[in-house]
Amino acid sequence: MVFNSYTFIIFFAVLLGLHNLPFSWKVKKINLLLASYLFYALWNPPFILLLWLSTVVDFYMARLISLEQRPLRRKLLLTVSLVLNLGMLSYFKYGGFLLENFTALLSPVGIVFQAAKPDIILPVGISFYTFVTLSYTLDVYRRKFAPEPSFLNFALFVTFFPHLVAGPIVRPEDLIPQFKTPRRATAEQLSWGLFLLSLGLFMKVTIADGLLAETADLIFSLPFPVQTLDAWMGVLAFSGQIFCDFAGYSTCAIGVSLCLGFVLPENFRYPYAAIGFSDFWRRWHITLSTWLRDYLYIPLGGNRHGSVRTYVNLMITMLLGGLWHGASWTFVIWGGLHGLFLCIERLWRDWSARRRAKVTELVVEGSLISRASVIPPVAVSNSFTRFGLALLTLFLVNITWVFFRAPTFKGAMLLLLAMFGIIPNGATMLTNLAILTVSIITVALIGCHWFMRNSSLVQLSKRLPWWAISLGWTIMLILVILTQKSSGSFIYFQF
């Protein structure tokens, strides 16, 4: 079930009604759990078995790990959990990809291996709930907290429908404590939750699906080069689409949870106003980047083993982060580019810090001539410069989106060459209306992100009169109703 469907409206209305009836807290939690299973089963009922398997195994493995004192046995139990979770993910998500590459590797040495084409359907949200359960087992293994004694609480933590299929990727400490005491949304929370749901739907239905998807789909599907303007518009359309699609889903999820009285973690913080790539990853898919930091980058050694290892760890984290998004080399390149930009940024920062130290040294010595001879450090406190750096970051992010969206490496290169005018005389594909639409949305998105960079919606709403909030809300809902077009799915469901 998706948020942008009539089925969801009925489902949510019934669930809200049940959640506000005077049942015991346990009954309400059972309602939520059953509703979450129904939410998932209405896609493909058999895959609910995988969800159950993951839930049951991790619940009991965590308990055993917690009780076990012998390090080797603890490691063994953790391995069972990891193998099961990552095994399922690998089979369903990477089975075809691994087989394809295995066949390609054998080919140059003269072994022609004709593997049967695997007909594997990717269970929706498997990448998300695998990370959710893994974080629980890993944290119990690290003795960060004791395992949850209530199976109901744990099952609800894994399955809670708002975050189940496309995040935010919740941690046990985010959600399990909220299941321990009765929760019901206040009138204000309910209203704000509905506002967030409307905002998320507006981003998804009107902006991503209604106004941008067609342009992005057209440009990325062409097997021939297009004009530079068309290429850029296609990439900017996708840039806006992926943000509005994914941040739209997260906003819906946060809003829906709030209507039920639960708080989910923030997943996006105006990423297109990021200054640099480390800032970008503090603002884009925050729950994934923090997951990768805590369960991959830091265990690899993080920045604790010298600068070379730090760069290697960064690259490994981002390459695997790229692969998490999809079983294709284009996603690996996307992750690799982000890793590379992060490394360059780090190098530049280190160099800049060293240089600043040198300048300070010179100033201390009182040599103005020496100080003037070195390149002055970038004045990042200047808002004009900061905006320029944000635009540069966005420019580079857009380059990476080409690999993320293009169906093949060749397609990505074709588009990149067109974007930089290396292939002249490409086809003219987009109408003035499409160009105007993408341009207006891109400028609005950048302006909105820059304006909100250090703020939040809640803070903004405090500054606005209630009728202004209502006016904005009404416009969004009317546009959602008018758009009447939706892919019925969110881009991140496939990841």
Add this chain to the structure above:
Amino acid sequence: MKTTAYSKAAGLTLLLVLAFIAGWELYWRHENYVLSYNDDESLWASKRKLIYQSSPARPVLIGSSRIKFDLDLSTWERITGQKPIQLSMVGTSPRPMLTDLGNDKNFKGTVLIDVTEGLFFTPTGSFPEKEAINRVTAYPKWSLSQQISFQINRILEANFLFLDAERLALNPLLNLLPIPTRPGAWGGPKFPPEFAVIDIDRQTKMTDAFVADTAIQNKVKAVWLDIGAHSPKQAIAGPPLLEILNSTKQSVDQIRARGGQVVFIRTPSDGPFRQIEKQMFPRELYWDRLLAHTQTPGIFFEDYPALTGFQCPEWSHLTPKDAIRFTEDLIPIIEKKMSRSIPRSSSSPTKKNSSSL
């Protein structure tokens, strides 16, 4: 957080949105707008689900817009007691759907294939196939959630004019903005909104306004010329044509091997449209070759006096009134081609007088 601010905002929003919906709906009713269903993935999938009930009296129709306009489903039902299953899609080739039916081991019904040469004889994977391929590949993933949404949606669509995504959604409305055309760019065909409406059975019909107004008909003629200007100037030939014929034969053979039946149908077209079709797709090189290669019966409208003499207001499709007569006259010819009779509905006369409509 201001106390009650959000609740007050929510209340006002609800009022304003409801007022907008009511006003928007009333406006279109006042304009005498004709209700039309969205011919989307779910409506198509709801028909695809029915193919196992197919029989000579309830054929599966695949093709492009012509069979959607020209074969009147209600007339067919009046005569045979059963309504055909309409799977055709506007502007697409029927071949992906034929492949789908051929590969479906449980399908053993009757298929009527509408052949519009410019769409049927296009290279595998070309633009006219893409949308049809999308529908075919999306069908197995038609989830329970989508099916429930479809059932709710069909009730809403039956009662609200403003839910017409084809004509009254944001994008069609934005297309009405007077923005100059970009030189060299083609945004696709833009049909006048009065051209046609779609019913819940996926029947497409010209509106009364369209049939009555030659100015609107001329707009559609201009669209055909526009499409022609953006289409390949050379018809497919050589090995790619042979590939099409072979794949068609394979699917037809698969259906027949299970006891099913297939008939090709070439519905009427006229004016410059027909002249271009004759030039680009000479009958002996395409239609006759298709029938010979696949060893399949076919009905070409020009071969039957009863099927000729229709005038297409915009060169390519029949009016609703002519579609009734065309359907009535087509059924006996199909029976002859299939060498078997199609059961008749006991409650209805075999031919309804057109003048009584």
